[in-house]
Amino acid sequence: MMILSRLLGCQEQLGFLHQSKEELTDSHPVVCNRNILVELEEGVGVAVMKMKSPPVNSLSLDFLTEFSISLEKLENDRGCRGVILTSAVPKIFSAGLDIKEMCGKSAEHYAEFWRAVQEMWLKLYKSNMVTIAAINGNCPAGGCLMAVSCDYRIMAENPKYSIGLNETQLGIVAPFWFKDTIANTIGHRATERSLQLGLLYSASDALKIGIVDELVPEEKVLNAAAATMSQWLAIPDYARQISKSMMRKPTLDRLLTHRESDIQNFVSFVTKDSIQKSLQTYMESLKQRKG
Numbered sequence: 001m002m003i004l005s006r007l008l009g010c011q012e013q014l015g016f017l018h019q020s021k022e023e024l025t026d027s028h029p030v031v032c033n034r035n036i037l038v039e040l041e042e043g044v045g046v047a048v049m050k051m052k053s054p055p056v057n058s059l060s061l062d063f064l065t066e067f068s069i070s071l072e073k074l075e076n077d078r079g080c081r082g083v084i085l086t087s088a089v090p091k092i093f094s095a096g097l098d099i100k101e102m103c104g105k106s107a108e109h110y111a112e113f114w115r116a117v118q119e120m121w122l123k124l125y126k127s128n129m130v131t132i133a134a135i136n137g138n139c140p141a142g143g144c145l146m147a148v149s150c151d152y153r154i155m156a157e158n159p160k161y162s163i164g165l166n167e168t169q170l171g172i173v174a175p176f177w178f179k180d181t182i183a184n185t186i187g188h189r190a191t192e193r194s195l196q197l198g199l200l201y202s203a204s205d206a207l208k209i210g211i212v213d214e215l216v217p218e219e220k221v222l223n224a225a226a227a228t229m230s231q232w233l234a235i236p237d238y239a240r241q242i243s244k245s246m247m248r249k250p251t252l253d254r255l256l257t258h259r260e261s262d263i264q265n266f267v268s269f270v271t272k273d274s275i276q277k278s279l280q281t282y283m284e285s286l287k288q289r290k291g
């Protein structure tokens, strides 16, 4: 639990942090990067990754790159066996892919961006560590993908928060590996309905359909994640990792086999005038909703 209270302390300093900063304390190395705060409690072997890219933790190229590097560092650290993924931005887990990265840019940029999205997912979905999403805010689209790529999801019991793959509502399409990941979690029929309608589920509906595993009061999300982590870490790593890999490898291999064509598909899709128009209209609708 110490790790959680220390993180809350560090969170207060975040407003001042614009560049990478490494603070090494006795047993809790804290890495405060630009977009993600990582604290590893070495004795316990659990890291907390807190996304802190206001206003909405959108997954920009910069964010995704930092995420993949941070996760890889933890993966290679023999002292780290589990990761809790959560947000330092009030009311938002992540708003999903940064729509600005998909509007008005070059084909080269779209390709680079999509490769970074793939990389984030590949690293998270195949992680050998126990991964738990502590969903303390809204969690649409790419945010939902991150959460369902973890081994277990705990969501704040707040009727204002929702989670789901809402891509079709933007006039875009979740790619096959988003679809596979959610289908592996909630099953074929629920995925079909959810994807076609671009459904965002309230926390209670998300629990019913199985997108999340547990709801707890908002202030208990991190404690509940830490408690679940202890249960999962009680299982011998090797046996658990082989079981995880057995379940996930076919899904991972599908993207690995089709990675380049998936990038090409994305680029040709996103460069269409009609898709650019849909994305721009959606961004404007977000602004109007605000006003």
Ligand SMILES: CCCCCCCCC/C=C/C(=O)SCCNC(=O)CCNC(=O)[C@H](O)C(C)(C)COP(=O)(O)OP(=O)(O)OC[C@H]1O[C@@H](n2cnc3c(N)ncnc32)[C@H](O)[C@@H]1OP(=O)(O)O
Pocket (backbone or CB within 6 Å): 055, 056, 058, 092, 094, 095, 096, 097, 098, 099, 100, 138, 140, 141, 142, 143, 166, 167, 170, 172, 173, 174, 175, 265, 266, 269, 283, 286, 287, 290
């Ligand atoms: C064939 C297959 C091939 C492949 C085909 C292609 C596949 C693509 C797959 C896509 C996956 C995705 O994740 S697409 C992304 C989908 N994401 C979404 O639909 C979420 C949209 N956002 C929201 O609903 C809301 O912002 C929400 C997260 C609930 C927070 O609401 P709030 O009221 O707190 O905040 P807002 O006022 O709305 O937002 C604050 C600011 O953040 C901006 N903002 C919000 N979400 C943003 C986002 N995702 N990207 C950029 N910017 C965003 C807003 O415009 C505001 O900007 P200012 O006005 O300037 O302050």
